[in-house]
Amino acid sequence: MNPWHTEEFGNPSTVYSLGLTAANAVQKARESIAKGIGADTEEIYFTSGGTESDDWAILGTAEAQQKKGRHLITSSIEHHAVLESMDYLEKHGCEITRVPVGSGGLVDPEDVRRAIRPDTILVSIMHANNEVGTVEPIAEIGKITREAGVLFHVDAVQTAGKLPIDVNELGVDLLSMSAHKFYGPKGIGLMYLRKRTRISPLFHGGGQEKGRRAGTHNVPGIVGMAKAVELAVARMADDAVREEQLRDRLWAGLNANIEAIYLNGDMVHRLPGNLNVRLDGIEGESMILMLDMEGICVSSGSACTTGSLEPSHVLLALGIPAEHAHGSLRVTLGRSTTAEDIDHFIKVFPPIVARLREMSPVWCANCVCKQRN
Numbered sequence: 001m002n003p004w005h006t007e008e009f010g011n012p013s014t015v016y017s018l019g020l021t022a023a024n025a026v027q028k029a030r031e032s033i034a035k036g037i038g039a040d041t042e043e044i045y046f047t048s049g050g051t052e053s054d055d056w057a058i059l060g061t062a063e064a065q066q067k068k069g070r071h072l073i074t075s076s077i078e079h080h081a082v083l084e085s086m087d088y089l090e091k092h093g094c095e096i097t098r099v100p101v102g103s104g105g106l107v108d109p110e111d112v113r114r115a116i117r118p119d120t121i122l123v124s125i126m127h128a129n130n131e132v133g134t135v136e137p138i139a140e141i142g143k144i145t146r147e148a149g150v151l152f153h154v155d156a157v158q159t160a161g162k163l164p165i166d167v168n169e170l171g172v173d174l175l176s177m178s179a180h181k182f183y184g185p186k187g188i189g190l191m192y193l194r195k196r197t198r199i200s201p202l203f204h205g206g207g208q209e210k211g212r213r214a215g216t217h218n219v220p221g222i223v224g225m226a227k228a229v230e231l232a233v234a235r236m237a238d239d240a241v242r243e244e245q246l247r248d249r250l251w252a253g254l255n256a257n258i259e260a261i262y263l264n265g266d267m268v269h270r271l272p273g274n275l276n277v278r279l280d281g282i283e284g285e286s287m288i289l290m291l292d293m294e295g296i297c298v299s300s301g302s303a304c305t306t307g308s309l310e311p312s313h314v315l316l317a318l319g320i321p322a323e324h325a326h327g328s329l330r331v332t333l334g335r336s337t338t339a340e341d342i343d344h345f346i347k348v349f350p351p352i353v354a355r356l357r358e359m360s361p362v363w364c365a366n367c368v369c370k371q372r373n
């Protein structure tokens with residue numbers, strides 16, 4: 001990325017040769033990313049990240065398709081970028097159907113089929129959930145939307161670079177990706193937009209991205225994202241196997257050494273590096289602080305809602321009661337996670353749980369007395 005910040009400073013939208021070098025780099029990146037997801041080069045549009053792509057897919061479709069209808073379908077466990085765009089449309093006269101998920105966090109494609117009406121203009125369902133890691137049956141839903149002639153948007157921010165993505169196999173028309181979720185730079189992402197999909201721009205201004213997304217290109221970001229895609233595609237299978245083994249080792253270790261710890265979300269249809277657990281009698285926030293002192297970074301809920309007292313909408317949608325949602329922890333493994341890290345976690349976490357439970361009035365009332373009997 002570095003030369004594109006300084007030495008190769010040209011703007012790809014200009015005509016002089018300095019700009020041309022940058023334009024070529026952007027084009028090369030577009031080609032290589034398109035190949036990575038089975039798309040055509042002209043179907044890739046660069047954005048500032050997952051949030052912008054999600055907002056654009058939903059708001060842009062609603063505007064362009066309003067003659068056909070004003071009904072959109074999504075799930076109850078989407079990222080806030082999708083949910084709040086849907087809420088916004090609802091305030092402005094659209095109708096939104098939010099299909100539920102089962103206790104494992106999976107959408108039933110038949111629920112989507114039943115929700116489709118003649119005035120439905122878009123179905124937006126995420127590929128994998130960012131909190132519990134469940135991988136949704138996108139290809140099955142894609143068949144249903146295609147039969148019904150309804151556009152299908154998929155937020156693939158969690159799966160891009162982690163699971164194979166082929167936009168034709170999945171049957172999607174619009175797909176969001178964000179580079180920083182697969183070891184690329186922050187503030188750059190893309191939207192895959194199937195040819196002949198009608199959508200209004202979200203950003204108005206210059207003619208960049210064929211007039212569909214105005215604004216000077218983030219050349220270093222685009223080049224960096226293309227490299228991140230290339231690396232991810234090359235090592236995806238190995239990374240997945242390794243992370244899954246470490247994740248299973250972590251869950252086995254915690255489950256064997258801690259009382260009243262439960263798994264959130266389906267364990268089979270799940271991102272390899274995701275573990276989400278709930279513990280009776282303690283708060284997620286206190287676990288996070290004590291693990292942080294041990295050099296372990298985990299979260300409760302999603303990164304964006306940490307710090308809020310609202311229980312996670314995802315865990316509530318799985319049917320988990322609010323008090324258990326508060327006692328939940330999301331542990332994400334990645335390329336840099338080692339077996340030693342996992343063993344360290346398994347060693348330090350049980351005493352942390354024991355200490356917190358000793359101080360917890362809730363645990364004392366509900367559990368310890370029962371255990372002592």
Ligand SMILES: *Cc1c(COP(=O)(O)O)cnc(C)c1O
Pocket residue numbers: 048049050051052054079081126128129130155157158178179181187189
């Ligand atoms: C992180 C994330 C987003 C937002 O992406 P940004 O690039 O951070 O704006 C959207 N959807 C999902 C599922 C995510 O995990």
